[in-house]
Amino acid sequence: MKQTYVIGVDFGTDSSRALLVDTSNGEVLGSAVSPFKRWKEGKYCDPKLSPVQTTSS
Numbered sequence: 001m002k003q004t005y006v007i008g009v010d011f012g013t014d015s016s017r018a019l020l021v022d023t024s025n026g027e028v029l030g031s032a033v034s035p036f037k038r039w040k041e042g043k044y045c046d047p048k049l050s051p052v053q054t055t056s057s
Contacts, residue, residue: 005029 008019020030
Protein backbone atom coordinates (compact mmCIF):
# COMPACT_ATOMS: atom_id res chain seq x y z
CA MET A 1 0.00 0.00 0.00
CA LYS A 2 1.30 3.44 -0.96
CA GLN A 3 1.98 5.77 1.96
CA THR A 4 0.77 9.36 1.72
CA TYR A 5 1.54 12.34 3.89
CA VAL A 6 0.28 15.87 4.36
CA ILE A 7 2.37 18.91 5.23
CA GLY A 8 0.58 21.73 7.01
CA VAL A 9 2.15 25.18 7.21
CA ASP A 10 0.90 28.15 9.25
CA PHE A 11 2.34 31.64 8.96
CA GLY A 12 1.21 33.46 12.08
CA THR A 13 1.88 36.85 13.58
CA ASP A 14 5.13 35.98 15.34
CA SER A 15 6.21 32.64 13.86
CA SER A 16 5.74 30.03 11.18
CA ARG A 17 4.90 26.42 12.00
CA ALA A 18 4.97 23.21 10.00
CA LEU A 19 3.55 19.74 10.61
CA LEU A 20 4.00 16.40 8.79
CA VAL A 21 1.11 13.95 9.17
CA ASP A 22 0.65 10.34 7.99
CA THR A 23 -2.75 10.34 6.23
CA SER A 24 -3.41 6.65 6.93
CA ASN A 25 -3.66 7.08 10.69
CA GLY A 26 -3.32 10.80 11.53
CA GLU A 27 0.01 10.31 13.30
CA VAL A 28 2.13 13.45 13.56
CA LEU A 29 5.55 12.48 12.24
CA GLY A 30 7.28 15.80 12.72
CA SER A 31 6.74 19.43 13.56
CA ALA A 32 8.75 22.64 13.72
CA VAL A 33 8.35 26.25 14.84
CA SER A 34 10.46 29.16 13.66
CA PRO A 35 9.94 32.59 15.26
CA PHE A 36 10.19 35.69 13.08
CA LYS A 37 13.39 37.50 13.98
CA ARG A 38 11.89 40.96 14.47
CA TRP A 39 9.22 39.67 16.90
CA LYS A 40 11.76 37.63 18.83
CA GLU A 41 13.84 40.79 19.23
CA GLY A 42 10.80 42.84 20.30
CA LYS A 43 10.74 44.94 17.12
CA TYR A 44 6.99 45.29 16.68
CA CYS A 45 5.22 47.39 14.10
CA ASP A 46 3.72 50.69 15.24
CA PRO A 47 0.22 50.94 13.69
CA LYS A 48 0.43 54.76 13.84
CA LEU A 49 3.32 54.63 11.36
CA SER A 50 1.51 52.38 8.88
CA PRO A 51 0.78 53.87 5.43
CA VAL A 52 -2.51 51.92 5.46
CA GLN A 53 -5.11 53.75 7.53
CA THR A 54 -8.39 52.30 8.69
CA THR A 55 -11.49 54.13 9.82
CA SER A 56 -14.18 52.94 12.15
CA SER A 57 -17.84 53.30 11.23
